[in-house]
Every structure is written in C-alpha cells, then in structure tokens.
Amino acid sequence: MVKVASSFGRSGTHDFILLRASAIILLTYVLFLVSFFVATPQLTFDVWAGLFSNLWMKVYTLLALTALLAHGWIGVWQVLTDYVKNSLGRGVLQFIVSVALIAYWLTGLFVLWGV
Amino acid sequence: MKKITFSIYRYNPDVDAKPRMQDYTLEMEDNQDMMVLEALIKLKEQDPSLSFRRSCREGVCGSDGFNMNGKNGLGCITSVSSLKSNKIVVRPLPGLPVIRDLIVDMEQFYAQYERVKPYLINEDRTPPAREHLQSPEERAKLDGLYECILCACCSTSCPSFWWNPDKFVGPAGLLHAYRFLADSRDTATEQRLDELDDAFSVFRCHGIMNCVNVCPKGLNPTKAIGHIKSMLLSRAV
Numbered sequence: 001m002v003k004v005a006s007s008f009g010r011s012g013t014h015d016f017i018l019l020r021a022s023a024i025i026l027l028t029y030v031l032f033l034v035s036f037f038v039a040t041p042q043l044t045f046d047v048w049a050g051l052f053s054n055l056w057m058k059v060y061t062l063l064a065l066t067a068l069l070a071h072g073w074i075g076v077w078q079v080l081t082d083y084v085k086n087s088l089g090r091g092v093l094q095f096i097v098s099v100a101l102i103a104y105w106l107t108g109l110f111v112l113w114g115v
Numbered sequence: 116m117k118k119i120t121f122s123i124y125r126y127n128p129d130v131d132a133k134p135r136m137q138d139y140t141l142e143m144e145d146n147q148d149m150m151v152l153e154a155l156i157k158l159k160e161q162d163p164s165l166s167f168r169r170s171c172r173e174g175v176c177g178s179d180g181f182n183m184n185g186k187n188g189l190g191c192i193t194s195v196s197s198l199k200s201n202k203i204v205v206r207p208l209p210g211l212p213v214i215r216d217l218i219v220d221m222e223q224f225y226a227q228y229e230r231v232k233p234y235l236i237n238e239d240r241t242p243p244a245r246e247h248l249q250s251p252e253e254r255a256k257l258d259g260l261y262e263c264i265l266c267a268c269c270s271t272s273c274p275s276f277w278w279n280p281d282k283f284v285g286p287a288g289l290l291h292a293y294r295f296l297a298d299s300r301d302t303a304t305e306q307r308l309d310e311l312d313d314a315f316s317v318f319r320c321h322g323i324m325n326c327v328n329v330c331p332k333g334l335n336p337t338k339a340i341g342h343i344k345s346m347l348l349s350r351a352v
Contacts, residue, residue, distance in 0.1 A: 002315040013348060
C-alpha cells in the first residue's frame, strides 16, 4: 500500500470514482452552456443575469465548480506525481494549483451570491 | 548476400563514461532469416565484449527481453525479417538501470512482483485431505494469467512504470495479482485488495495498452487490471 498525503480522495478507488463523477457533471454543464448559447440568438447581460438568478442554475454552477475543484486537483496531482520528481517542486506546484482551484470555487460562490 | 546493420547499445560502466551506440554488420543469404538472438550470438563472435542475457532461446525463460527497433520483445522469438528493416537498433529494456550493454537490473521489477504476494494463500482451517479441487469453469478463469514468464517487456514499455517504478506495480505484477485474486482456492482476496487500494499501485494504469502491444506471450495485462479495478470499485460502492 502506497501512502500519500497530497492526493484528494481517501484511496485510489475514491479518487477514481470522484474523477469520473466530476467528469460527468462537468460534461453535462458544458453541454448545457453550449446549448444555451446556441438557443439564445441575442445574448445580452439581462438574459445572462436572468439565467444565473435561478436557484437551480446557482446550485448547478456551484456543483460544476466543485466538480472542477475535485477533477483538477486529482488530475493535476496525477500528472505532477508522474513528471515532477523533485518533491519540493511538486509540493509547490500542487500548492499553487490547489489554491487556484479553491480561489475559483470561492470566486464562483461570491459571484453567484451577488446575482 | 544481404547486409544487415545492427546498431547496438553499448555501455560498460567500468570503461565508458556514458552509453554509446555501436554498429555491426551481419551478412545473410538472400533467403535466410534468423532470430535477433541468433544474430546477437553471431555478433558476439565478432566482438566477445558484447553482453546480453539469454537462456532457453525459445521464448520460455524470458531472459532476452530487448527493445528492438523501438518495440520491446524477446530476441529469441523475434525474427530479423519481422522487423522489416536493413538496420536494426537493439537497446536494453527501457526504464530499468543498465548493468552492462543489453543487461538491465531487474530489482525494481521483481520488488513489485514480490509485493503482490504471487503465491496461493489459503487460510482454510480444515484443508482437504488431498487437494483443493476446482471446477473446469474456475480453472478457466486462470487462463491468460498464469502463462506470464516475467520477461518485463510489458512493465518496461509502460510510461506509468517508468515514472513510478517504486509505487506502481506495473502490468506484469498486476497480471499476477489478478491471477491470485481470480483463483477460487485463494482466501486472501480482501487483504490483496487492501494492499492495492491506493492512488498508485493499480490506479496509475490509464489503460494505454502498451503492455498488450508488446507481450511476447500474447497476454492482456490491461484486461486483468480492469478486473482488479472492478473488484476494488464493487467493494467500495
């Protein structure tokens, strides 16, 4: 059993499930947004703000940002543990990426709060 | 007569500062063919310092795994004609430390093999008087798993094994792990799965199937790894 502290989930299986579950959420969110853009001929600020004033859209967006946090953390951690052999360098890069992902999530939360 | 050029990786740590490629020429009759191992043995007559491992010379022992024209395989069952080139580049198996020329240090590979406890564990308190019986169906589950000869062609063609040979078990080790997970006589399934349930040991396999592409015995480690992942998932969900 290989033990690591910087991974996201509790185990390899946990990471595996989170990665796939978050991918499904992100895929549906992207498809939804693309179809929204296609179905909306005149995209104005009012239409955009109207979409995000719905409670379900706020929940959906926050869910997608949470999925992005999990997916990005696990995915980048996998790439970094493959290619960055210096543990200090890997730790610093993981820190930067993780902080950025959490910042995205918090930014999303406050933006949605304000709509 | 045709001339085949062999470009062979040479490195003797006692003499060479760094590895180099050395060219040799071998003359063959126009209609003649031979295995790469046979060619290497002939080249060794030209240059006795050329070093490589070989034993059974018929694809059973797994000693002569090399990287030939970019693809791992056993020298003794890879014919010169199958490489379809007049220039053949022979290198040691990638990713493992080179001891000398085409001889690699397999320590890391064996360490991962050892980790999966490649032997039957049966803690049945009342063992049968003569033997553990298996039905033909149960026995059939071991086909495609037990045939592995540990030549390391698969694990050394796997980027995940190159990057994390100390953490990722590798296709060969995982094929053996599943050989015992699938065995109806083995009682240590839970302990075996516990040992593999981390982010590296099994899950570092992303299914690129290099192992399947090179296995000289035609086995499918990716499929076995898929089965292990399914076992880990079904017990977790």
